[in-house]
Amino acid sequence: MGSILFYFLIFLGVIILFTGIFTVKQQTAIIIERFGKYLSTRNSGLHFKIPLIDRIAGKITLKIQQLDVIVETKTKDDVFVRLKISVQFQVIKNKVYDAFYRLENPHDQITSYVFDVVRAEVPKMKLDDVFERKDDIAIAVKSELNEAMLNYGYDIIKTLVTDIDPDLQVKEAMNRINAAEREKIAAEYEAEAERIKIVAKARAEAESKRLQGQGIADQRREIARGLEESVDVLNNVGINSQEASALIVVTQHYDTLQSIGEETNSNLILLPNSPQAGSDMLNNMIASFTASNQIGEEIKKQNAKKGIINKKKNGDSSNE
Structure with a gap:
């Protein structure tokens, strides 16, 4: 009987010993209470x-934690946004006590x-300003949280505005505006x-x-x-300028006919193409040049007469 009691006490002591020993993990704090x-x-x-x-009343992690909060509110231009x-x-x-006892649900x-x-x-800003000034919103949230949560043993490491989600109709309208702007x-x-x-063309x-x-x-x-040289060469052999011109015109005429004849697929017809055509062409040209020179000489004579009359009139008016 005594041996049984002895072994029971040893067993009870081992249980008590092991229930009294415990370990705490890294980045964790354990709260110990005695009689509550x-x-x-x-x-x-x-x-x-x-x-x-x-x-052990409880344990608190000392690791950095993240909490995502979704807030729906209205902007200054009456757009609901999340x-x-x-x-x-x-x-x-060093403020684990405050974090555990002062705040039940952080x-x-x-x-x-x-x-x-x-x-x-956000209600102070327009929708476009919310996108542009999201860092200002994050800073305002961090400042307010730090001031409030520090008393409860919590340090706010960082706040981020990770998503801005306007109403579906507003997003579609913004996309249409953006698409229209890009098309413009x-x-x-x-x-x-x-x-x-067009300018380059x-x-x-x-230039062309x-x-x-x-x-x-x-x-x-x-x-x-070349024509001038040809006329000079013909003059040197006793052919006058008129005869030389006629000869050149006839030669050019037949050269043209020859070049046309060499083109088998050509539909061009040179009119007139009789042997007398070159001579007639030259005579017409000479007649035209002669008439033109005569008209020019007549105009010069008339202008000269008008000039003499004007001088006489100007001289008479100056004598008076």
Whole structure:
């Protein structure tokens, strides 16, 4: 009987010993209470408590935690928008007592402050300003939370506005506006590109016409020089200028007929093409030149007579 009691006491002692030893993980704090009253805070490592007298009241993580809060509110231009606010917070190591005993539900408390700040800041802004000044909203939330949560043993590491979601109809309207704006810019660029093409084409055509005209002028100049040389050569062998011109015209006429004949697929007909055609052409040209010279001489004589009459009139008026 005595041996049984002895073994029972040993077994009971082992159980009590093991229930009194406990370990705390890294980045974790354990709250120890004795008879329902706070006794101590234990950090990571191996610890001992008095069995049946001390108890583990709870544990708190010291890691950085994140809470996502979705707030729906209205902007200054009466657009309903949903904002997702991500709050990163951490329990201050030397304020574990406050974090455990003073605040029962930190998530609800943080959510309430986020709602309060966002619904105070966003209604002051238009929808476009909400997108542009989301960092200002995040800073305002962090400032308000830090001031409030510090008393409860919580440190607000960072707040982020991770999403801004307007009403579906508003998003569709914004997308249409954005698409129209981009189409307008694209049309302006296309019009400018077309204008550049037209200007470049016009410049190229102008340069082409200039070079073409220059080429024609050079060609005619060389033809005239060649005709002049031909007339000089014929004059040297006793042929006068009129006969030389007739000979050149006839030669050119037959050269043209020959070149036309060489083109088998040509449908061109040179009119007139009789042997007398070159001579008639030359006679007509000479007659035209002669008539033109006579008219020019007559005009010069008339202008000279008018000049003499005007001088006489001017002289008589000056004598008076």
